[in-house]
Amino acid sequence: MSRQLDNDNPTIFAPTAPATSARRKTGKALLWDDRADEFLDYDEEDREGMGEADVGRGEREEIDAEEVFDLLRSITDPEHPVSLEQLRVVNPDDIFVSGNRVLVYLTPTIPHCSMSTLIGLSLRVRLMRALPPRFRVDIRIKEGTHQSEHAVNKQLNDKERVQAALENQHLLQVVEGCLATAGKRGREPAA
């Protein structure tokens, strides 16, 4: 593109492996390789030969920070053809979930990145669409990583402006562009 990029050569980090399944498993489940699952069909019947029923079946898997991160990691940066995860704009450790509240910190690639608002908007839209409506989402620029941190924060959390932005076809297209890859969620797209 001819336009001068805000940050024409950002540091790119290898994406971390797809969400480790470790946190999803507990107790007995942790013990078993997923490959054993196909043989588990018979575990309802006699425990003999089976040991006690395997725990954690049917219990609710709560939405946690890692799941939220999964929703955001593969969003494409507005300026570069790489994911926000690769740019470390969103990091698993900067996402907090509790009850019906979600807090996401985003870290701009450079302190004067004019794209931060756009990125924040993409995050908000993604979460509006992908999180149950019961969640109240707060998005913040990671402290001290952007020169107009507070102004951006205020904008990102003004819902009227978000709604208006969504009705601005041009803006919406850009956002949709960033979100187009969001479905990968750290994996390669299904062919």
Added chain:
Amino acid sequence: MDVPRIVKTQITIGELDPPADLISGVNDGKVQLLEVVKALGEYLTSVEDGVRLKGLTFLSNLLKSTTPSKFNRPATVTLTRFFTSGVDDFDSLPPSLSALLVLSKLPTFDDDAAVEVYRAICENVNMKAYTQVVRNQVYQLFDSFLASHRNALKSMGADFLNSYTKMVDGEKDPRNLMLLFAMDRVILLEFDISQLVEDFFDITFCYFPISFRPPPNDPYGITADDLKASLRLCMSATPLFAKMALPLFLEKFATAVGPAMKDLMLTMAACFPTYGAAAVSERGTELWEAIKTEILYQSDAGIEAASLSALESLMRAMYPTPRDSPTGLAQDIIKECLKLLEDPEKSQSLAATKALVAMFKSTASVGPFVVSQTLPHLFRQFNHPTNPSHRAPILWSLTSLLIAASKVYAPPGSPRQYSHERPFEQYREALMDTLREGLRTNGLKEPAARGCVALSEIPGLWSRTEVEEVVRGMGDIVLNERNADVRKAVLKSLTTLAQNFPASIESTTLPLLFHALPDSSPPMADASGRDKYRSVLSSVAELCFLPALFEILVIRTLNKLDVIASLSPEGEQRECEVAYSFDILNTLHGVIVKKLEAKHADVVKHFDTVIPRLTGLAVEASKGRVGGGVPVWRDKRLLGLLGKVVDRLVWELPAERQAKYLISLHGAFDRGEMGGIVAGSVQWTAGSPLRTGAPPSEQNLIVLYSSAIQALKPDTALPFAPADLLAKLINWTIHLGTAAFQQHYALELITAFVNKRYTFPGMEEALTSMMERVWVGDVQDLEKEEGVRRRALAVFLHITRGLALVRHSLAYTSVERVVDVLKLASYDPVIVGEAARGLGVIAKGKGEDKSSHLTAKLLWAQKMWNFALPKLMEGDADAKGRERLVYLSAFASLLPLVPASLLASDLSNILPLMIRTLSLPSAAERAHAITSLESLLETSNASLAVDSLVHRYAETIVEGLLKSVGEVPEMGSSAVVRGNALRCLAAVPDAIRHEALSSLKPVVLRDLGRALDDPVRSVRWEAVECRARWYKYK
């Protein structure tokens, strides 16, 4: 034949393609060509252009379809003369040319003729005046001359060359250019152009660099690359071009960008060697400067690669043989590169490394020189880095060189032998020290490992001791490295290395790894311990894939399993041991599968070790015992996995070996002779595990019997009458082996057996009567206890499945029976519901597992579907109220049988049914319907009929799906059905135009909002995808 009349009529009616009989007449000699010419005479000589043209064309066409042998010398000469005379006339030229082309290919067409015609054309034809089609004809003719009368043209000397360059000058048409370039090359190579270098330079280089974008749907499909390649062949055809070409190249650098730059580089790479040392050296420095910029600052990988090959070729040209000492430019370049390597973290240093690699690859003269200049430098930097973070890139630079070296020296028959160049001799120690250090140091392990592999591959460089040292180092990383990526990378290197040095891996790495496997599982809480052994297992799996190492895996894993089996753990710890055993066995299984896919022959020969020993574990564990915990090997997951291993290996056995094994297996399950199937001895007094009153633990051994028989080849000899076995099995399945696990394997066994043996003498009758007995005697007998009836039905359906696959008539009568009982919904609800769902058994077909050994005849599924569907629809139509439900669920259960494409044919009837199934209470049945619906939607755009139907029902479909997305009262739900429904909904936006659903969109988005809160994470995943698609739906 009245030639004149034919000719007359043809010409007068203007039909210029000669009639078949005339052609055949000419070809089988009834008519002389010259007769025809005579007959045409008046036209050919007519003063009216139109008439004359007709005559010409007619004759020319005739020649095209005349067999060469029919042209005798005089005919050829006359015709040639005649058509040559036509070339000066604008309209006559095209037919004349095509005639001449025919003639020029004739043996009777001699050199003089060629020269004559060529001259005539050059003198009379003004190329500019003609379309590229006609020009093409001219070139074709020239080409044919060049092919068959080259020497004649040569003897014309400058005369030819001059005229040629004039004729072809200014051609633009790509198709013609392709032809010209081909001719040019021949001329440049074979003709003496020394006097006309400039002219040829002009007609060749004027096209460079080629900027050509093929027109859309170009009939000749000529690409820019085709043109570039063939032009390149011309440009690099003769050293005579060098003087003019090199300056041209240098000036092109100023302007070329993108593809042009790549073309320029590749062209130079092609030209330098032909142009030769002398010429190239003159401009060497300038050329390097130009190439360098691209190597250092080019972001496009393609161009960079091209630049590197240009550099390589530059070196080739300047220092072709080992005798040419790499002084001057080579030295300077290396100096520059080393300068850039001073700051290894700059991207230029990477480029510098690439440049050095390219130079190394160039020639036996430059290669070793590069090494001698570079290595000391790198060692110095590595040992005394200005900044510790520099060591990794430095090591990568070194490794890159080593890899290049292995690429150059390793391939058998490569022109460059290590033994001739020996560049690394004086650095042996230094290299080993550096790599040793690398293998020890975090951040350096990966490049070090890669470097080791490279060196190990260079023939005659490393002795076994050196190899073993690095193998030890790498093994240590594979075992202890925490960073999974590094571990994987090094393991990969080690595996590559293993191919050349299996012995070293066997003697050093494998013992190290296997020793790291504990003799009993770490306790439940010790997750890290478990990760450790899993990582070890995956490592040995990688390494032991090699035939040379597989045996060790077999022995070690079996021993380990023995050890674990000998423990008698309690409660939680037992579960751990089971999981541990499972992981070990699964590793073995995984490698076996991978090797079989890779067609390794060595797998089967381990059958006699693997199977009996594993069987032994299972048999031993199944024995009734007093006190002690439950043996590990009673675990069904282990048994199930064991079943898979048995299946795999038995299937690989040749028929006679199978038969042999089957005898002992049958002995075991028929008469309880367990000794025959286990390694070593076993105390077994119990009798057959299938006997009445056998404890469940023994009954579970059915998995062995079942897996083995499923894997039998159809022609394997049986030690028993098939009918007898079948009878026994049926009885056992209905009355004895009642646990789900046993049922599963027994029923699969029955299906497989029937499916493969139904043709055996006596089987048909036996099957008929047995099914009759099962159906009437058990299934329909309300007196019998429910369990018996259910199992009997299952047996009945699985037999039917086996037969349906081979389109056996019994299958259809049986299905008819099943559909028939659906009438009795309210009279015999239990069995009817079961029967309806039961059709799903048949729909399973060969089963998901690709390695299923069932035989299926072509179109069996379609046949069954077309048979059953009408009956179901009929029944559905006749039934009332709730009684219709069973037909729906039968329909739903049968749906997986057929691909969407087949549904399409009768969709107007099927779709409404499918939509109704969306309201079935059973989640499982809805799940089937939804899956079919999804694949239907995915293909709907293919056919108009389907498309319009889908659109007509669009809203009902979506509303139906939404029911399965959320929880609806008195409708069962499951993660599976919710997931399917969401996937299906996600397919809607692509299948159905927005107008049809715009009103529903807000509703869908709202309901999906709820689905986002599904208790199951995987379902939420689908919900997110689905909702994202619906937001984009416009």
Added chain:
Amino acid sequence: MPQLQLIASPQSHAEPAWAVAFNPKRNLLASCSTDKTVRLYSYSLPSSSKPVHQHAFPSASSDKPVIHHVKTIETEHKRTIRSLAWAPSGKTLATGSFDSTVAIWEELDGDGDEGEEEGQEGVYKPKAPTKVSGDVDMDDDDGDEGQGERDVKEWECVTTLEGHESECKTVGWSADGALLASCSRDKSVWVWEVQPDSDFECIAVLMEHSQDVKNLSWHPHEEILASASYDSHIHMQWDDPDGDWCIFQKLHPKLPLSQINIPRSDAAASPSQGQISAYNSLVTALLPTPEEREAETYLNVPPLLEDETVWSLAWSPCGRFLASGGDLGGIRIWARTGNNPDSPFVEIAHTAAHSRSCFTLAWAQGGTLLAAGGLGILASAGADGKIIVWQITTPVSADGAEADAPSKKPKVSIAPIAAIREAHGVADVNCVSWLQREDGGGQGVLASCADDGSVKVWRVVADAE
């Protein structure tokens, strides 16, 4: 102790609903939404709804008003309709949209000269203006107000006001309906003069806000216009007699937050079961739940350090006080310190109210009697999904005259009397609006709308069910 009682939740909008408003003259309620429609609902009050005295709330068990959807206006707006306002006449409706335009709507007359009459048939007819509202004998000659709107005709857009450069956020009619004001993301406030045949002339453009103007509110009987902005300022403007429309004061919040003062349970006085439960429900509605506290402490969301946006404004019925709602959820009260139109305002209170943005305020008569210093009831709602009803009072001296002369800085007390959490489930509440009729009927009836598109109607009842 009063409570909020849900009396209707008519069929909702397909997309977020942003504003609701009761027609001042006819039995109509209007709502607008991102779905670009305006929905009209007709209501009818139970005939018994005449209040005992003007400020009394009905009892929970008394007959409820009936509300139903009567018409959906598909507007020409191209984007979200953010706000709507009824002209005092009740005949004209203004809508403000993110497409930057303001549209003016009127009901098509029936055909012929009789049209007017027919059009009015079955419509609640207001008393002559001379009859002051609150007049005791108000026997209604036609009981029509008992029924809802019988027939609502087509509504058509009679004119579209263009001029704003970007999203119009709020529209409002001056007390006498002679002026219309609109504000926008473009930082400007426009004042339009209403002229014959639904013609509008822009008579002033005030451009002194430095950010979007979120909200505006006309003084209940003077030509004073307050506007609130993202720039955290409130501008007070008027038509300077010797000059043009201009800002006479720029208010900037200063007071620190004070805790909600939940009135002592008068359960002590009359410890009826209902009272206690009502009191408890109020407390539980106002105070964060344990989960919320936990989440709060775990996440500790850093506060927005820029000055807070002022989202909402509401005048006290008497016109001496102005309430403003902020992005941090607090409510501020500003008091006028003189009797001239342009006498300055001072900030006199800042109470904690909502845990997230306070998007909307509505202030009406009701509750404590004027004599007892009652200034009416204030409803607030916002992003925390709560609706809170506050009793505003000002201390009175023994002689019943107000304690302090207007010149001095008056005091007010702001006490929550009823509240409900998750008023619209998990959705943000975007707007609340009181039913205010000159006959004082339907006292304490409140409409609200939310992000999930739902519209609800509540009433404050004197006691728990």
